[in-house]
Amino acid sequence: MSADRFVLLQPGETRQTRVPLPPGFGVKVATADSEGRFAVLENRLDVDIPVHVHELMDEFVYVLEGEMEIDFQGRTHRLTAGMCALLPHGIPHAMRNASQPPARALQVSTPGGWDNFLEDLFAAGPSVRAANGAMDLEKVNAIGEKYGMHYTQGTMTLD
Template sequence: MPTPARGTVMSKDRFILLGPGEVRPSRAPMPPVFGIKARTEDTEGRLSLLEVILARDIPRHVHHVADECIYVLDGVLEVEFDDRVEHVTAGGFVLLPHGVPHARRRGRTGRDDHRRSVRPKEAQHHRRQARDHL
């Protein structure tokens, strides 16, 4: 899907409102701990947004095309980035640049809810990765 030119106004008929616990349908089966809030086709290829409950630690990996953004809703998320480890609490935000090794682990509470956003070319990779780790 081609990306609209800069300055293009997005269509009003694409307005989406989801209530608590509601998710968008997925093209592929997703683990129950992943909820799709916005698909790349919902945003004209600009991004996707997932709500994730980190049921298992996600080992060190690299995204080669897109950055990853994480907003922690609840609990503590341990983020290993390059050669450092950070503990991100509820309300915290992390930007993980593409090309840099990173990992995500459950913090002290053992269950962390966070939202993450990825650019379209990485979305399919993230779906495969999610199925593999859960």
């Protein structure tokens, strides 16, 4: 038994991460907590997430409040509070906020690694920024490579 992996969080509480994540990103179950099986994050969709692919991870998104849109296989799907979507690995998709205040969603990725990718991304700091302040997707993809993740188009600004 692995009782030592028991995690109990109070409302608004998140797991400690190796590097601080910006407001709006909260790790509820870290990849290490689940022995690599999955990761759970609570995210506020403050920015649009451009088209990207998870080669290894399935991604499940459950909207807690607000509204968001998911582009998947040429269609845009609008999700409202209580709706959810499974984004299978290997298929490009994008997400964007569709409400004010921004949508809040629970994200489950399996196998885990999404939290580790975010830690690596934010640990890189300004080195992954282009001259215009947006993320340099080539540099972001270099970080995402070990997680089987890459962005295919678009721009992204994370603050």
